[in-house]
Amino acid sequence: MPRKCHFTGARTQQGNRLRYRGKAKYLGGIGKKVTSCTRRTFKPNLQNVTAVVDGKPKRVRVSTKAIRQGLVTKPLKRKYAYTRQQKAGG
DSSP states (O other): OOSBOTTTOOBOEEEEEEEEESOOGGGTSSOOEEEEEEEEEEOOOEEEEEEEETTEEEEEEEEHHHHHHTOOOOOOSSOOSOOHHHHHHO
């Protein structure tokens, strides 16, 4: 499974980690200087969730942002009421 959100398409992104040295100007120094710049990764917060996809429950990897936005619809755990066809059938 790729590290990718099923609904939003969020995936691992690349960025920089900066290290600073010095004292800020407003504190009386001559300003902050960047002393190193290394690559880093930003990973999405993915959760394994059972969601309704194309009308059927399916296990998918979903970002928490998609869950909070309401893009994920979870299936019902159980039937709470009987219909007439179910009563007649069994």
